[in-house]
Amino acid sequence: MRLTKAQRAENHDRIVRVAAKLFREKGVDGVGIDEIMVEASLTHGAFYGHFPSKTALIGEASAYAMDDSGLTRLEDDTPPGTRKSFPELARRYLSVEHRDDPGRGCAIAALAVDIGRQDDAMQALFAQNLEVRLGELAERLPGDRDAARHDAMLKYATMVGALVMARSAGKGALSEEVLDVVRERLEAEQAATESAVA
């Protein structure tokens, strides 16, 4: 059943999108090719016409997830041309909605641990995308390039850690306390540095 190039590309993309979602939700080892292909409305046998191996898909899907995820596009309701400020980002990042929707959320929080168990090539690829995300955040922070970059690392680490901890603690009081406390601290800190700069 021959398809047009466009259809083939669309299928390829759909597999990647579905995988990016399922990997984030269930983990790289928690989903099989079969489940991904079913969700993509294809049979599992067709998989190897698109990818040489599951590992290859992990690479594509995690790169896609990094681009698709969290931060800038948690919800895509900002007018084009405008940028979310950091406090706005923190507010969304550390929300209960983000905690409960890993499949559409930040790829770092959802996949970094899994990627940490992959081989060097995969980690190098992930590091590249990580660099891009750090750059994006740094652009929204005050100070010279180095200071902003370092600040981005610290703030990203804090947000990722808080989200990961909140997700592990279920939906109890502790989970939301972590989210709230860290969000407030980040907001307060930001307000302080802004008034200092001004």
Next chain:
Amino acid sequence: MRLTKAQRAENHDRIVRVAAKLFREKGVDGVGIDEIMVEASLTHGAFYGHFPSKTALIGEASAYAMDDSGLTRLEDDTPPGTRKSFPELARRYLSVEHRDDPGRGCAIAALAVDIGRQDDAMQALFAQNLEVRLGELAERLPGDRDAARHDAMLKYATMVGALVMARSAGKGALSEEVLDVVRERLEAEQAATESAVA
């Protein structure tokens, strides 16, 4: 081949210890019962004499890992009765050695994402242990109980996030930069609050 109670308990413990290590290294879905039992010098069939299911082992092993891991006992070379100060903890937590040895390291950084994919009961158990770890860290921080607790959350989140990111970025420059930058910031911050209190 009947064993004494002590031997049985020892076998049980060994399974838990081995699992706590392997789960942290390879993830909960990355290790099978068979591998765990072989590493514990038993056959996989004997497993179900000790645990009703793999899930039960995940619960015991993650609790054990929380107690065994990171922070207070990354290396057990402190004299009894003394406590590591927070900067010392941060230094060890954000070291290359800790990054490269998840099997003996912090259970939160290694397992929190996996636990976030388990059921509510497992997450509630994990939250209890998380609370204990937060309390331990809060004891080493200045301020009243609430402030210290909140500070512990922030600092833990930052360290966990930094470690997770560093592990995902392989062994390249970015990985160590994250570790270094976050460690320096935490140390500097601590020095500032201490001098403010004094």
Next chain:
DNA sequence: GAATAGAAATGACGATCGTCATACTTGTTT
């Protein structure tokens, strides 16, 4: 309209997954 090429569907492979019933072996008790 016929031949060809390209992509998905089918179905199977060996390996491993979690689980368990059974057999065996050996301390403990009588």
Next chain:
DNA sequence: AAACAAGTATGACGATCGTCATTTCTATTC
């Protein structure tokens, strides 16, 4: 010495894992 009890080893189960070779169907090309 014999009977019992208790924990491990054996071996198998159905399901699912990742991976392919083969078949089938349909766009495209002639």
